[in-house]
Amino acid sequence: MKCWICSRSARGFGHSDTRYAPTDPRHYPIDWVFCSRRCQEAFHTLYGSWRAVREGDIDRKEVLMIDPSEIEQASMRKCLRAFGEAGSAIGFDKPLGQYTEAEALHVVDAIVTCYTEAMVEHHEATKYPPVRGMAPTPDPLAVPFADMASEAPWEEATR
Incomplete structure (x- = not known):
């Protein structure tokens, strides 16, 4: 099974529903x-805030977000x-408020897919600890535009 937060392989941490006995018909595995x-x-912080808002314990309409980590910011x-x-496929001259549903979903899909792939890529790269005596491998998220120099024609004009 995969982690509910970062989609890595689950490693023994979980949540048990102890509200009902296993023989109770209302009991179901989570x-x-x-x-x-x-x-x-992180999950329980968000879930607890969501339940408090839903049950009216807190006079807010939104659930709090946790601050993104450095890895998450680099992925963003x-x-x-x-x-x-x-955006260039749709056209930059078109205001965001005039996007059709399909165009907006195209942008959202592109961003979410890239973010998920970047997080998985980072977690896969850091899954194993560094081997003693070997130089550490560079973080692929440290410089997100490092490979863009060949695609930036305006850079070549200033060289």
Whole structure:
């Protein structure tokens, strides 16, 4: 099973529904599993806020978001290219409010797909600890536009 937060392989962290006994017909198995304590705590923070808003315990209409980590921010920066490509396919002169549903979904799909792939790529790259005596591999998310120099014609004019 995959982690509910980051889609990595789950590693023994989970959530048990202890409201009802296993023999009670209202009891059902919950498949909320997580790869780490950090993901589990993030999920329960968001879930707790959602329940408090839903039950009216808090006088808010929105659920709080947790602050993104450096990895998540780097993944967001990596999505700028996908956003630009989707926007250029639609046309930059068209205001966002005039996008059709299909155009808006195209932009959202491009960004979400790129973000998910960047997070999975980072987690796969850091899944194993570095080997002692070997130089660490560079973080692929550290410089998101490093491979863009060949695609930037305006850069060549200034050289």
